[in-house]
Amino acid sequence: MNLHEYQGKEILASFGVRIQRGIVAHSPKEAVAAAKQLTAETGTGWHVIKAQVHAGGRGKGGGVKLAKNLKEVEEIADSIIGMNLVTPQTSAAGKKVHQVLVAEDVYYPGASETSEFYMSVLLDRSKGRNMVMYSTEGGMDIEEVADKTPHLIFTEEVDPATGLLPFQARKIAFNLGLSGTAFKEMTKFVTSLYKAYVESDSNMFEINPVLKTSDDKIMAVDAKVSIDDNALYRRKQYAEMRDLREENPIEVEARSVGLSYVDLDGNVGCMVNGAGLAMATMDLIKMAGGEPANFLDVGGTADAKRVEEAFRIILKDPAVKAILINIFGGIVRCDRVAQGVVDAYKNMGDAIKVPIIVRLQGTNAELAKEIIDNSGLAVHSAVQFQEAADKVKEVLG
Numbered sequence: 001m002n003l004h005e006y007q008g009k010e011i012l013a014s015f016g017v018r019i020q021r022g023i024v025a026h027s028p029k030e031a032v033a034a035a036k037q038l039t040a041e042t043g044t045g046w047h048v049i050k051a052q053v054h055a056g057g058r059g060k061g062g063g064v065k066l067a068k069n070l071k072e073v074e075e076i077a078d079s080i081i082g083m084n085l086v087t088p089q090t091s092a093a094g095k096k097v098h099q100v101l102v103a104e105d106v107y108y109p110g111a112s113e114t115s116e117f118y119m120s121v122l123l124d125r126s127k128g129r130n131m132v133m134y135s136t137e138g139g140m141d142i143e144e145v146a147d148k149t150p151h152l153i154f155t156e157e158v159d160p161a162t163g164l165l166p167f168q169a170r171k172i173a174f175n176l177g178l179s180g181t182a183f184k185e186m187t188k189f190v191t192s193l194y195k196a197y198v199e200s201d202s203n204m205f206e207i208n209p210v211l212k213t214s215d216d217k218i219m220a221v222d223a224k225v226s227i228d229d230n231a232l233y234r235r236k237q238y239a240e241m242r243d244l245r246e247e248n249p250i251e252v253e254a255r256s257v258g259l260s261y262v263d264l265d266g267n268v269g270c271m272v273n274g275a276g277l278a279m280a281t282m283d284l285i286k287m288a289g290g291e292p293a294n295f296l297d298v299g300g301t302a303d304a305k306r307v308e309e310a311f312r313i314i315l316k317d318p319a320v321k322a323i324l325i326n327i328f329g330g331i332v333r334c335d336r337v338a339q340g341v342v343d344a345y346k347n348m349g350d351a352i353k354v355p356i357i358v359r360l361q362g363t364n365a366e367l368a369k370e371i372i373d374n375s376g377l378a379v380h381s382a383v384q385f386q387e388a389a390d391k392v393k394e395v396l397g
Contacts, residue, residue, distance in 0.1 A: 001227045004052040006101045007241045008205070008223030015196035017189060018219040020211070022103030024052065031077035032070055034102040046105035049076045053095040054246040056224060057087035057141070063097065066105070073102065088141075098245060106221065110214025116221075117176055118142055119190070120206040121197040124157065130197070132156040132164070132190065136176055138209035164194040178212070185218040193220075200238065201231030250316050257309045259296060266291025268392060269314035269323040269354075271307070273298050273332070281326045284385060288392040293320045307337070308344035311352065322355045322395045324388060329362030338368035342375045355380065355395040359388035 003011075009019045021042055023034035035047045051063030058064050063085045067073040077100050086094035107114055116138030124131045135153045137145045146153055154175050158164050166187070173186035189210070197205045206224040213219065232239040244252050254261030260275070268290040272278040275297055282292040294317065298310050307325075314323055327337045341358055359382040360368040372381035380395070382388040 008225035
């Protein structure tokens with residue numbers, strides 16, 4: 001579950017991480033009120049107006065701008081709220097901006113130069129350990145840094161049994177070239193950031209940039225946070241932060257009816273029971289010359305109601321030219337699934353306008369094939385994996 005910048009910063013602040021302070025506004029009028037409040041609380045004279053969408057590279061698309069007075073705050077907020085923001089991480093259509101974050105200006109003059117760093121905490125799946133990834137090249141796309149200057153990216157592995165140790169936090173601050181007060185501030189920052197990552201059950205915390213201010217404070221100027229969906233049952237305060245407007249509407253609907261669904265860019269819809277079989281089915285479709293349009297796991301209870309719900313979800317994608325149903329009848333009998341497919345097909349009437357291939361294997365597979373073949377419906381049955389692949393290739397022409 002992805003969060004907005006302001007939500008990520010709220011979590012960081014709750015764990016003692018210094019952040020660039022800001023207030024969310026949903027209209028230009030609210031933005032002006034937020035700017036006045038920030039000035040009263042922080043003394044800032046300028047304000048940064050940031051579009052709040054689930055995408056990086058907002059500045060490149062015109063979603064982050066500096067306002068030097070209240071008139072500019074209102075004008076900039078008015079131009080950003082309601083726009084379709086296109087960034088390197090969105091589609092060509094962009095994402096509609098519903099709100100902005102009015103933030104304090106933290107690039108004020110002082111005794112030393114400001115510096116920007118990159119830092120993220122995430123899981124290294126190959127090693128089964130968390131890691132802190134960091135670089136002196138903050139404020140830039142980390143992919144570009146990795147491509148052109150990979151020697152400027154550092155990683156620090158963290159044993160989950162011990163957590164981030166003090167010497168590791170000091171090592172990170174040293175590698176970033178800090179000393180004195182900024183060095184001490186960075187060690188505190190890294191320690192608190194790692195604690196926030198672990199105790200919020202996050203998949204990732206990415207701060208770009210981490211800023212060393214002109215008076216040697218270390219703070220998070222941005223925050224890109226992803227919470228592990230599997231942990232939301234025990235992190236209800238974070239579950240409430242979910243913004244469904246930022247998510248794929250088909251995936252949202254599928255989740256509401258208990259289906260595990262991921263939208264893809266292909267032309268063959270998949271309806272499968274079991275994640276492993278679903279992945280194999282997607283490979284099967286590609287080998288047959290098609291492209292999977294989705295990942296959909298209906299689970300172990302593939303009855304008529306559930307199959308019908310799955311059909312409706314898949315058919316919301318106009319790119320789908322065929323549907324492959326691939327069920328292994330272990331927990332559920334194949335004949336019951338076949339009857340569920342037939343019943344769902346009849347209930348939906350003319351809503352199904354694409355060819356359907358049904359491959360059922362396992363308990364009562366032969367009986368299931370008879371039910372499909374004798375249904376009188378435009379459904380192609382298969383028993384073997386290769387047979388299903390051949391039928392997919394056939395219906396795609």
